[in-house]
Amino acid sequence: MNKLIIWTLIGVLFSLVEMSFIRSLPGIFVFTPFVFALCVYVVQHQGVPAFIWWLPIHGLILDVYAVGHPSIHTVSYLLGAAIVSLSAKHVFSNRSYYGVLTCAMIGFLGILLSEAFFSFLKQFSHIQLEWVIFLQESVYRLVLLLAVITLFYPFAKRIRSVLSASALLPEIRKTY
Amino acid sequence: MREVSFNMKRNRSLSTRPGRIVLIVTILLIGILFHGFFNRLLQVIQIPLVSSATWITQRVGLFQDAEHLTQEEVARLKELEISYDLLVVQQDAMKSEYEQLKKTLGFVEKASVRPLGAAIVGRTNQDGQSRLVINRGAEDGIRVGAPVIVEQGLYVGKVRSVSQTQSIVSTLTDLDHATAVSLLNETRTIGLIKGLNGNLTVLDFIPLDEKIEVDNLVVTSGLEEFIPSGLLVGYVNTVRPDQNGPFQEAVVEPMIDIRRYSSVVVLLPLTL
Numbered sequence: 001m002n003k004l005i006i007w008t009l010i011g012v013l014f015s016l017v018e019m020s021f022i023r024s025l026p027g028i029f030v031f032t033p034f035v036f037a038l039c040v041y042v043v044q045h046q047g048v049p050a051f052i053w054w055l056p057i058h059g060l061i062l063d064v065y066a067v068g069h070p071s072i073h074t075v076s077y078l079l080g081a082a083i084v085s086l087s088a089k090h091v092f093s094n095r096s097y098y099g100v101l102t103c104a105m106i107g108f109l110g111i112l113l114s115e116a117f118f119s120f121l122k123q124f125s126h127i128q129l130e131w132v133i134f135l136q137e138s139v140y141r142l143v144l145l146l147a148v149i150t151l152f153y154p155f156a157k158r159i160r161s162v163l164s165a166s167a168l169l170p171e172i173r174k175t176y
Numbered sequence: 177m178r179e180v181s182f183n184m185k186r187n188r189s190l191s192t193r194p195g196r197i198v199l200i201v202t203i204l205l206i207g208i209l210f211h212g213f214f215n216r217l218l219q220v221i222q223i224p225l226v227s228s229a230t231w232i233t234q235r236v237g238l239f240q241d242a243e244h245l246t247q248e249e250v251a252r253l254k255e256l257e258i259s260y261d262l263l264v265v266q267q268d269a270m271k272s273e274y275e276q277l278k279k280t281l282g283f284v285e286k287a288s289v290r291p292l293g294a295a296i297v298g299r300t301n302q303d304g305q306s307r308l309v310i311n312r313g314a315e316d317g318i319r320v321g322a323p324v325i326v327e328q329g330l331y332v333g334k335v336r337s338v339s340q341t342q343s344i345v346s347t348l349t350d351l352d353h354a355t356a357v358s359l360l361n362e363t364r365t366i367g368l369i370k371g372l373n374g375n376l377t378v379l380d381f382i383p384l385d386e387k388i389e390v391d392n393l394v395v396t397s398g399l400e401e402f403i404p405s406g407l408l409v410g411y412v413n414t415v416r417p418d419q420n421g422p423f424q425e426a427v428v429e430p431m432i433d434i435r436r437y438s439s440v441v442v443l444l445p446l447t448l
Binding site for chain 2: 004005008012013016017019020021022023024025026027030031062065119130133134137
């Protein structure tokens with residue numbers, strides 16, 4: 001139970017980092033999906049499936065702060081979490097670099113499709129979204145997602161030791 | 177011994193599924209009841225995060241500005257400098273005229289707004305949304321619709337929603353945002369400025385006989401509740417005909433890039 005609380009608090013902290021720090025960065029770096037990248041990396045490469053709950057928590061925080069379309073981020077991130085969870089468990093069971101990248105891309109495409117669907121619905125309330133810019137931003141987000149996951153790899157051992165020290169890593173994963 | 181067995185029972189009850197659900201519901205209830213306190217607590221982390229990233233953005237912005245200034249832009253800056261000097265002269269003349277009028281009418285100057293400083297604690301700039309979360313809320317007297325500015329009257333946007341301890345501000349470029357503005361052209365065209373994707377805004381449904389030129393200044397018109405007139409919004413970037421009717425539209429470039437600021441000022445009516 002303590003682990004659940006610790007995971008939740010860490011998830012909230014990372015959401016704040018994304019919302020406050022990353023979204024104030026210059027250029028295209030504002031589009032960095034840091035929480036999603038970290039979540040996929042920890043779930044698949046470090047083998048801690050419980051961290052998948054970070055995604056709905058992140059979506060919920062975005063909606064609570066009302067910085068997104070109402071109740072849309074929670075749904076989108078819940079869908080992304082389901083896709084990543086199922087892919088990591090049944091499709092990309094290995095922990096190879098390409099497996100993690102593909103799993104992240106598929107999960108994130110789910111989120112993007114969900115956001116596109118809600119944006120389409122929003123057009124009925126006379127708010128026109130320019131799809132070219134939506135696509136452009138989506139490409140930035142995908143590229144940055146892959147870049148961030150790639151950046152995690154050199155720190156794999158350190159991340160593992162942090163997870164292990166905080167008793168968040170399952171026993172089975174401490175052996176390799 | 178009895179105490180140990182009680183603790184074991186308690187731990188066991190928490191590790192079961194209903195126990196977890198009860199704990200999660202309890203945490204959520206505490207979160208809802210004390211959300212103001214938690215917001216204040218989280219702001220302690222958020223404010224330095226926003227400030228440090230804004231510092232990076234400012235430095236990168238300065239570097240880019242210095243890199244990309246063309247000969248034309250330098251020439252334009254010189255022109256602007258000259259027109260600024262002329263404005264200073266005009267302002268001096270107007271100031272003395274104002275002083276005379278004030279004396280004549282016995283006018284007592286009253287500031288109609290109360291400025292309230294606020295730190296930015298979160299932002300979004302995605303899917304057509306451009307919003308800020310600020311660390312001031314209803315308990316500081318903020319109301320929905322209050323204008324938000326930076327520096328000496330550069331309009332940022334207006335308060336969209338308010339909770340006890342923080343507020344959401346939709347900026348000019350947000351697709352959901354609209355503000356009553358006035359163009360500083362010959363006919364003082366008025367209209368509603370709306371967000372346009374790509375960090376721009378648009379002033380549409382302008383009759384074709386209105387004469388609008390590139391670089392015309394856009395200011396708030398004062399026709400909207402809470403928003404005083406004369407706050408600088410931006411300048412006209414492009415004028416193009418509206419393809420759906422006998423109108424034209426002006427694409428307006430905002431005066432500021434809000435990502436270079438980590439704090440803003442909310443203007444509140446004195447009566448609040």
